[in-house]
Each structure stands twice: as structure tokens, then as C-alpha cells.
Amino acid sequence: MDRTHDVIIIGGGSAGYAAARTAKDAGADVAIVDQGPLGGLCILRGCMPTKAILRTAEIAALIQRAQEFGLAPAAAKADLKTIIDRKDRLVSEFADYRIGQLRDPRFALYEHHASFLSPHELQAGPFRLTGKAFIIATGSVPREVAIPGLRECGYLTSDDLLDLRDQPSSLIVLGAGPVALELGQFFSRIGTSVTVIQRSPHLLSHLDDDIGTVLKQALEDEGVTVFTDTALTGIRKGVEASRSVSFIHRGEPMTVRGEQVLQAMGRRPCVDDLNLEAADVRVVDGRVVVDGAMRTSQRHIFAVGDVTNLYDIVHIAIQQGELAGFNATHLAEVPRQFDDRLVTEVIFTDPQVALVGLSEKTCRVREIPYLVASYPFSDHGKAMCRGDRYGFVKLLAVPENGQLLGAQIVGPEAGELIHELIAVMYYRGTVYDLMRMPHYHPTLAEIVTYPAEALVERIDKR
Template sequence: MNQKKWMLLAVLVIAIAVFYGLDGQQYLNRDFFQELYQDNPALTAGIFFALYVAVTGLSLPGAAILTLVGGAIFGLLPGLLLVSFASTLGATLAFIFSRTLLRDWVENKFSGYLGTINKGVEKDGAFYLATLRLIPAVPFFVINLVMGLTAMRAWTFAWVSQLGMLPGTAVFVNAGVQLGLVEELSFKGILTPGLIASFVLLGIFPWIAKAVMETLRRRRVYSAFQKPKTFDNNLTVIGAGSAGLVSSYIAAAVKAKVSLIEKHKMGGDCLNTGCVPSKALIRSAKMAHYLKRADEFGLEQVAGDVNFRKVMERVQDVIKQVEPHDSIERYSGLGVDCVTGTAKVISPWEVEVDGQRIRTKNIIIASGGRPFVPQLDGLEHIHYYTSDTIWELRENPGRMLVVGGGPIGCELAQAFNRLGVQVTQVDHGSRLLHREDEDVSKLVMEQFIHDGVDLRLGHEAQAFRNDNGRQYLEASVQGQIVQIDFDVVLFATGRQANTSNLGLENLGIELTTRGTIAVNDYLQTRFPNIYACGDVAGPYQFTHTAAHQAWFCAVNALFGRFKKFKVDYSVIPWCTFTDPEVARVGLNEQEAQEQGIAYEVTKYGIDDLDRAIADEEARGFVKVLTVPGKDKILGVTIVGYHAGELITEYISAMKHGLGMNKILGTIHIYPTLSEANKFAAGEWKRAHAPEKVLEWVGKYHRWMRH
């Protein structure tokens, strides 16, 4: 820190010390200024101004009281001028102090506000600051300090603050004026019309300011577009995956006019290329694996060969059986106008489908996502699949290279391996399922190795080569290049949002750094009547979260003028359907450590569970993270047979605020796998037994035996 900064810091510390040393708070009252004002009004105004600047500049408590005092002593107009300029000057000083001296302290103290405010400043700049000043969702002193850490210029901060705080300051000063007119502090004395009106205005001002700012924001964002006089629809939904189906279903259920546009197949990825086909494949692979394990169950001379073509055709049959649930016929019968074609948003109220325009009050973009394929050298010379196209296979491909160690890659690698495909799985990380805890990854990797999957971890894919029919991957391992031969490649390297060719760039609808559509807590884009949900919006790319978001989109779009709902991500579960399954809700250990959240761990091994032993599935564990010393659940990970079903009890518990004691006190059927949840709660209880009380209870029982 240079000499100037040390001097400024010294001045700041001395000023705060002097304020509290001289008991500065004793001057923040009406009586002190009332007596002084009668003798010398000009001096009083100067002292008041200086004191107000000091209080706001040093971020000390008392600004609200001083504002009321200013109205009571100086009257409406003089008080408003004094308070307005003093508060702006003080706020700007706090802004400068923060930027110059207090960066580390402010970042640590107000980190929860910092990210949100930074995003707001980057997006809307001065308008965002004006909104914060008019609608004080964040305390003003926090705004002063946190804004100092942004890129906003001090002059911009000052004039926007001056104008933004002026309406609220006027309301507070007026309240002070009315309080100054009260002659006696009695019930009759304070029930004057002016004072009552003033306090009513204080109460409703935030709502008035919010409505005004929302109106200004709407005019600003819609200014370049002509709104239609009439509309064809209440709601138009783009994309008939999980999010689109649910939102259009809700709209039709409440008798809204809704169109659902899909350019490919109804049901989206989940039905056609994702959840449904992958789980059908996994089930066949599970049966094939059980045949190999027949002797464990006392069955001899059990034979069974995998007919790869029949397995893949069964997958298609399963899709066909589920298709009617998501079909055009079903949704048309529910009252949804199903439109087949390519949609493009051409204005905030117009969607074009293959040349036909639909005028609509609201739009929900639910266009989903697609597999991400890294553009590696030589990719154009090899034959590769993704999780969208792998279902075209009808013959065993021989040697399959699976690139990616996340949930999709793990599910498909294990399934194809168990169906007789020679699988090599490559990932740049040191373990599979890197978002899960290490003990989770270890259990899954041990099973993969036992199944015969050739795991190549710590391998960074560099290039593909096709040398006279020999196809191989060049990968970097600790600085060395290795070659991995294959017949086909399956990319499972993540997914990206479908945002292109929708017309978003023409409307200025922003994308996040992850390539998803930027939405607020109500799932609105920059246009309040255009929403986004599902994989195209994130942050979670699961079918069940897409459906969850769809409810908020539909309700907010159709009834938002009365009440809007913020999307709730507090309890988001998911499951990776490997064998063993990996299910999780809430925090795991590595996330808790990254976020600095204190926790206790309770772990119960499923190898001790009677039903798991009887089913020859005695492996895995239930791991629960709780608040230290309390039974509040922070997160649960279950690894094992049917983990995706077992986790439901903990999902409900977290959703409804139930702790480990409630789970322990619930009767679980014997013998079932669900007892694992109760036994985990029992382990927690045992670790938190009241030892001192039990010691006295033991003494009581010994006494009773004599």
C-alpha cells in the first residue's frame, strides 16, 4: 500500500474513532438541532450537512434518522436539498474509500451482494444503479461500498445516486416534516391526516418505485418494436421436449390459447435419444450381466448370448411404447395447437414458423440442447457417434472408444461393455464422475474395471488418425503421446444449448458464458414476456429440472401480472444410472469444502443391509452431510442398487425441512432397501447420543438393581 493510501486509511480510522469517541450518535436527534437552529439557522444547516456526509461517508448507522430530523428542522424544500446533496456526497466518499482502501474487506464482508451487483452493472450500468436506489432491495451503505469495486466511474455513480435517491429522500423528508408538526406525543397528537398520509406513503413507496422502474424498463426494452393490437395466442412454446410439453400442458389446462412448435420429434431428447433409450439399453445390459452372475444365485448351466440387433431394436420398441404419452394426438386432444416446423422469434410478440406468423402475448423458448463434439484434428476422417446418434447401431461395432467420463459417458460405456462391445473409456481427469466425491468415483471405477472396461484416465485427446483403415486416437499422457485403436467413437463430452437460428441475436437476447440463454429468477429474458427453460436455459440439464422450470415459466407468463414466482433450485436431485447407481441431492463433501460450508458426515455401508445381502447387491453406501451438532440435512449421496429410488426419502426430507431424527422415527418395511436410509439416520443418532445423560441413566439402572 502506497503512502497516499496509508494516509487516507489513517484519516478514515481517525474519523470513525472521533465520531464514536465524542459520542456522535447523541447529535442524531431533533432536540439538538432544534435548539441550535433557533440561535443560528445557517450554522445549523452547515453542521447538519457535515454530520450527514460523515455518517454516510463512513457507512455509520443513523442516516435514516438524520433524514427525518432534516425534514422536522428545516422543512420540506430546504431539508430535501440538504439531505439530497449530503447523502450523495457521503455515498460518493464511501464509494471512493471502498475502491481505494477497502477492496479486500468489502469483498469478504459483502461477497453475497458482489456477484449480483457486478452482473447488474455490466448488463444495465447506470440504469441498474438507479433501480437499486429507487427500490432499496440492498441497503444503501452496501451499494456504496460494493459499487466501489465495479468499473463504474465515480461521476456516473454520483449523479445517478443523486437522481435515484431523490424520490425516496423526498418521502422521508416529508415524513420528518409531519413529525416536526406533532406538538404532543399522544394518541390524538400523532393521528393527524398529514402524518398518517406521510407514513402510508413511506409504506407504499417501494411498490410505487418498483412499478415505475418496471414501466421504464419495459418501455426501454420494447421501444424498437411495434406491439400487435390483437394476438393469436396467450402463449407460444418453442420446443416439444420435457420443458415445452409441461409448459404447454399447463397452459391448456388453465384454458389459455397455446401453440407448441417442434421441428423434429415430439418428446425431445429424453424420449428419442436420451433418458428412455439409454435406460432401455441399461436394462438389457443388466440382464446380460445377471446371466453371467447366475452361479451367485445358485443357478447352474445358465446360458445366454447377446443378440445385439435385437437389443437395439428393443430400445426402439420401448421408445414407440412411450411415444403416445408425448404425441401430437394426445396434446391436440388436451387443447394444444401442435405445429410442426422451424420456429424463429422475429419480435417480442411474433414467432414465424416456415413463413407463417403467430402473434402471441408470451413466448417460452424450450429448444433444448445437443451433444457437444470437440473439434479435434482428424475428426472428419473417422466415423463417430454421439448420444443422439448411437441408437442407429444395429451390429456390434467391435472396439468402441468412449470419450468422456461424465454421467452419459459412464452409463453408455458400461452398458455397451456388458452387451459384448470392447469398450475403452478415455477422460482427461484423474477419475470418473469428477463432480462426485472420490469414494463415489472409486466404487464406480472398481466395478467398471471388474466388468472389463479399459479405463484410460488422465488422457488428453489430441487428434484422430485414419492410417490405411487403422483408426486410432492420439492422446497426451504426462507429456507422452499414446495411440488407442478403435472401430467407432462415441463422444460423451457434455451438451450445449440449442440457441442458433432462433432469431435471438436480432432481439439482443443475451447468452451466458456457458452458451445458455440468460434469464432472471423468474426465467425471463431481457424481454419480460419471453421466457426460457430446460437445457437451453440451464443451469441444470436434467429432464426433471426442465419440467420443474416449465411450471414457473407457464404460471409467470400467464398470471405474472398478479403474482410472479421465483424458480426454486434449493433441492435438486439427480442420478447416474450406472451399476452401482449414483444418486445425489444437495451438497457433497467436495462442494461443501469448496464453498467453505461446515458439515458432519454420517455413512452407512449397504453391504450390512439384510435385503441387499439377500439380493446379492451388498455394496455401496448412504452418505449424509448434516449441520454440525444438528440433524439438518445439507446433502445426501447414495451409491448402490436402486439408489435413484432410495434418494427420494431424503429429497422429501430436505424439501420439507425434516431432519435425521424424523427419518429415524419413521417405520420402514423389513426387509427392504429403504431401511438403509433409517440405518444411516441411526448412525447419526448414535454419534450424537447424549453421553452425559446416558451416564446418569446408567447410574439410575444400577441403583434400581439394588
């Protein structure tokens, strides 16, 4: 069966649906091809399920600190089955809403696997689809890592762990990225003995080193064992179905044992069986290569979200989807470009990590001049009252005029606090603006005025 559409989108997750909605609003005949399960990574295996279970861990951690706040000690026993049941109910609600959007009659939905036949043709089950433009939004899957013995011994991915109903007594986490640390801290807080093994010298190695240092201290103080700067050498099965992970740590061979192993060393773009060769779409190191307009090596084929391996952040995937949806329906015009000036990331560990714009590491690599100042939560009144002692706020500014280049927050409610700094940067504001804006006392938000004041003093002296 042959069918023709203006825009054909492969993948119905957050990025794909954003592209479909935008293209439809531009008047295009839009088709979505998704073999299912429908809903997308964010809803089914990412943002929503992880945040649902992390809320349980936050409550458990507060209960464990009851005596610190003058309350009688209390014990909270975790029931992982019930935790997962709650998560599943929430995910089902979110997924049902998204499925309803995808099955809206204004779209043509093909629930089949997609495979390119040529740059303008796609096979979707029994359907041969021809399109004027295509948008690839197939997301990502857990990356497979070659570690001796890992496959033979068996391991869990983040996808597996979100459905685990039998709580392990001990868990070895391979990797220290956002997913690894969020899930590792969750299991530690509900009573599992957790060991984190990281290859790089710092946790969250893609960020500034001071962020990883603070988070490592916080995790270790909670009882998580953390090894950084390691080299994995092998994994073996131990007694009673346990696993032994061997590695080199600071030149010394070491072995740790655990009931389960979480392989959380990243994800990779999901381009399996798309037959991108037939479409003549350039792929490098497993990712679809795109330009600033989200266009691939074919001017009428776009790619958005995790499949590009640029940012594994859902709101950015949505922005890219909207951009591609517009450009795909305006092929004859100069395309709109993605603006990465306000790229934001939030990591939902405790303390939370949030950042926007440039980091010190990025400024050094790009040779961008900057001034930097930070202030710790341990010396901030509202944080002290709350018992939040980890973290800091750090601001980067242009030396000549104080315009904000970037900001990082490690600490309580960082994911909420970062939005004031996003707003200031959106309007290309300065540290002077942060000083002039009223901040209520006592609040967590007023902490941003302290590094701003330090930067103002330094700029005034130049």
C-alpha cells in the first residue's frame, strides 16, 4: 500500500510529537511512524518514572534525619513493589495522554517499524510511504560496554532497574553520570548497599570538577561507597549468584562484590534497522549528524533529540523538534537555527545539580574570558535552617560588563532555583541586575545575590 505525506516523523516521543504538532500547525499533512510502545523515553523510561521513585527516596531520607530536627526517631521500611506500582500508575496516566495525542485524527499514525528505502521513501509494515520531508526522532537505548565478563555474568540497565520489584541487598553501579547517580542514591536511601565505580577522576565528568567533588562528599556521607579514577578489569560470578567487579584504583587492584550490577555508562542513539544508508544520511560514531537547523546530510531529512547525541535532555529535544517541524515545512526558506546559549541541565540527586549556559570547563576550552564567583549553601541562612549543608551557587560573567555567561547550582531545590538565572540570561542580564532585583529574606533564592555582589566588586575595580 503506497501513501504520501508532506512530513513523515519517525518516533512519537517528546521530540517527535513536538515536531509533528509544529508541522501540522504549519498546514502540513503529517504522518508519525512508531512501532511502540507508544509514549516515548521521557514518559516510559526517563524523566517521569525516575522522578516518581526519587520522591520516595527523598521522603525516606528526611525520615531518617528526624532526630536532627527534634523529632522522635522513626523507621521507614521500603516496599519496592509498592514503590514501583505507584510509579507504574503515574507513568500509565502520562502515557495515556501522549498516546491520545499521537492518535489524534489530524495525524496519520503508523504503528510499525520504519526503514528507509530511499531518501524519499520509507517502509512501515505493509505501507510504502513517500514524503517531502522526514524527521528522525527515534531516541536512544542503553549503551553496551565491552567489559570482560559483564555479558556472561548478567547485569541490569536503567530500563531494567525501573521495573525491578525484588530489592537487592547490594548494588554495584558502573558509571557516575546523571542516571547512575540518581538510581544509585535511590537504592541506597531505601536500604540497599551501593557502590559506585567511575572511570573519570570526578563524578559527573562532563561538568566542572567542583560539582562532582561536592556530590561525592554528600553521597559518601549518606553511606554510598564511591570509587573514582578507576579502570575496570573484569566481572565474575561469585557465590550465591553475586557478582565480583575487579578494577584498578589509583594503581592498586581492587574487587567489590554485590548482588546486582547496574551498567549505567551512557546511552547510544537508536538507529538500529532504520537503513539510513538507503537514505544517504550521514552517521558518525553511531549518531545522526545534524547542523544548526537540525538538518542531516540530506536537506529534506532532519534529526532531533537523543538520536543526534548532542543533548540527552527532554526540553531541548522538544525545542529541536519544534525547530525541525518548522524547517521541514519551509524547505525553500532560510532555515531557523538552534540557539544553545541557554542550554540547561538538571540532575535530580540530593543535593540537586542545575546549570545553564557556559561552564568554567567550556570557557577554558573555547578560550572565552570570564570572571567567576561562588557562595556555599553551608553559610546561607535559609539553607542552614533547613539543614541543607552541601553545595554552592556559582556565576560566570563577562569581565567587562558583568553579563551572565552561565550559572551552576549544587544544593537544595537547584532545579527550581536555576530558572531565575535562566530568565536573567534570556534577557541578557548582568550581575548588576541580580543585585537590583528584590530577593525576599529568608529564602533559598537570595543566595544568588552573594556571588553576584562579589562579581560586581571585581568588575568595578577593572
